[in-house]
Amino acid sequence: MHKQSLILLTIAATLLSSLAIRADDPISERQDLMDGTRDALKAMVKMVRGEAEFDADTVTNSLNTMQNTAATAGDLFPPGSETGGDTEALPSIWSDREGFNQAMDHFAKAVDTALAANPQSVADLNPVLRGITKTCKGCHDDYRQEKDN
Amino acid sequence: MPFKRNVRWWLTGLAISCVLFWWLIQPLTLDSLNLADESVNLVNGEHMFYAGGCAACHASTSDGNQPLLLTGGQALKTRFGVFYAPNISTNPENGIGNWSTLEFINAMRYGVSPQGQHYYPSFPYTSYTRMSTRDLVDLKAYLDTLPADSSQSLQHDLKFPYNHRWLLGPWKRLLLDPSPVLELDREDAELERGRYLVEGPGHCGECHTPRNMFGAMDLNAWLSGGPSPEGKGRIPDITSGPDGLGDWSKADISYFLETGIDAEFDVVGGSMVEVQENISRLSEADRNAIATYLKSVNSKP
Numbered sequence: 544m545h546k547q548s549l550i551l552l553t554i555a556a557t558l559l560s561s562l563a564i565r566a567d568d569p570i571s572e573r574q575d576l577m578d579g580t581r582d583a584l585k586a587m588v589k590m591v592r593g594e595a596e597f598d599a600d601t602v603t604n605s606l607n608t609m610q611n612t613a614a615t616a617g618d619l620f621p622p623g624s625e626t627g628g629d630t631e632a633l634p635s636i637w638s639d640r641e642g643f644n645q646a647m648d649h650f651a652k653a654v655d656t657a658l659a660a661n662p663q664s665v666a667d668l669n670p671v672l673r674g675i676t677k678t679c680k681g682c683h684d685d686y687r688q689e690k691d692n
Numbered sequence: 693m694p695f696k697r698n699v700r701w702w703l704t705g706l707a708i709s710c711v712l713f714w715w716l717i718q719p720l721t722l723d724s725l726n727l728a729d730e731s732v733n734l735v736n737g738e739h740m741f742y743a744g745g746c747a748a749c750h751a752s753t754s755d756g757n758q759p760l761l762l763t764g765g766q767a768l769k770t771r772f773g774v775f776y777a778p779n780i781s782t783n784p785e786n787g788i789g790n791w792s793t794l795e796f797i798n799a800m801r802y803g804v805s806p807q808g809q810h811y812y813p814s815f816p817y818t819s820y821t822r823m824s825t826r827d828l829v830d831l832k833a834y835l836d837t838l839p840a841d842s843s844q845s846l847q848h849d850l851k852f853p854y855n856h857r858w859l860l861g862p863w864k865r866l867l868l869d870p871s872p873v874l875e876l877d878r879e880d881a882e883l884e885r886g887r888y889l890v891e892g893p894g895h896c897g898e899c900h901t902p903r904n905m906f907g908a909m910d911l912n913a914w915l916s917g918g919p920s921p922e923g924k925g926r927i928p929d930i931t932s933g934p935d936g937l938g939d940w941s942k943a944d945i946s947y948f949l950e951t952g953i954d955a956e957f958d959v960v961g962g963s964m965v966e967v968q969e970n971i972s973r974l975s976e977a978d979r980n981a982i983a984t985y986l987k988s989v990n991s992k993p
Contacts, residue, residue, distance in 0.1 A: 585957035592947065673951065676959060680952050680968075683961030 573619035613651035646682035717861030719804040737834025743893040773850030783840040810860035819895035886985025933991020945983035
């Protein structure tokens with residue numbers, strides 16, 4: 544009895560959550576994720592530019608945020624989310640998914656490299672941050688068209 | 693009698709028009725150049741190559757790890773048709789390997805080929821025309837160090853009447869002007885350097901300035917942005933006005949040009965990525981000069 548209701552409950556919960564994900568808007572979700580990534584970048588750039596004190600914990604947190612983006616953003620571009628909202632995603636994401644995934648992979652690798660380097664000073668941080676920025680650009684170059692606002 | 697006189701007037705008018713027309717479509721070039729005491733500086737030549745972004749149109753790969761092959765072939769889609777950037781590698785037949793420095797300068801500054809034909813301004817000589825002889829000599833010397841490629845240049849695919857190059861003669865008389873766009877209100881070496889880099893080799897205006905009915909940059913709206921020539925999206929205003937870089941400090945602009953990270957910590961995209969990566973290879977002083985210049989360009993009245 545108890546076991547059965549647990550199973551039923553699990554099924555119901557799974558159904559509900561999948562419904563919830565479908566009801567959610569992948570466009571605003573991925574944009575929020577990217578905005579979080581920007582904030583992570585901002586925290587580190589401020590240190591590099593001498594506008595904030597270097598802080599190893601903030602760096603690690605920021606890199607973890609980016610790692611999370613790299614792991615989850617790919618799923619937020621499902622078929623059917625090509626247009627709508629104020630998306631800046633380019634159709635090339637869907638016509639060249641392999642290239643897009645590869646760009647995401649480059650990003651993930653650059654973040655991993657930075658985490659492994661475990662930067663303890665601005666001098667450590669600067670080169671790995673450049674490596675990361677290059678991969679943001681690499682993807683935006685081909686898969687995002689900024690809108691003028 | 694009045695009939696005959698009319699004919700005479702008419703013929704004279706026609707003759708004058710013909711001469712004028714002939715004069716208008718003639719290419720203007722330098723006939724000679726005294727390069728006797730111009731020793732070359734390859735480092736400066738390389739800087740000019742990156743400031744000028746030649747690879748964006750002429751390189752076959754933009755992958756930084758490959759040697760630079762200036763094979764051409766990149767398609768530039770415009771409302772006049774499709775232009776294909778030619779091979780400018782050192783191959784003597786299909787590239788520009790056997791061009792003299794003078795011929796190169798005539799192409800870059802006057803938009804004229806060694807055969808005396810007009811180039812289309814899809815080759816942004818409308819900006820390069822402001823480059824100094826010194827920099828052009830060094831740039832040619834640098835190009836001479838790059839590998840040769842024997843690919844044949846592609847024919848442009850243009851709509852009538854744009855497929856007639858002689859039409860560019862009058863166009864150039866009117867619109868090709870090497871004088872600076874911005875009058876400087878003070879004497880300042882950094883500002884002057886910035887002006888040179890932006891208006892000349894950097895050809896920033898070619899993308900960031902809207903075009904008039906003749907397809908030329910509308911200098912009254914200098915750097916104020918406009919529809920993307922590639923068709924999708926808009927190119928941002930980079931004047932110092934409120935719709936442009938008003939909120940950006942000089943340091944923000946300089947940092948953006950170095951890293952691609954903008955004042956809002958967003959990361960650059962689109963055709964600016966390659967421009968930014970090229971400019972990141974210039975000196976910090978040059979990037980600061982560009983920033984100083986941009987901060988002194990007023991927004992469109």
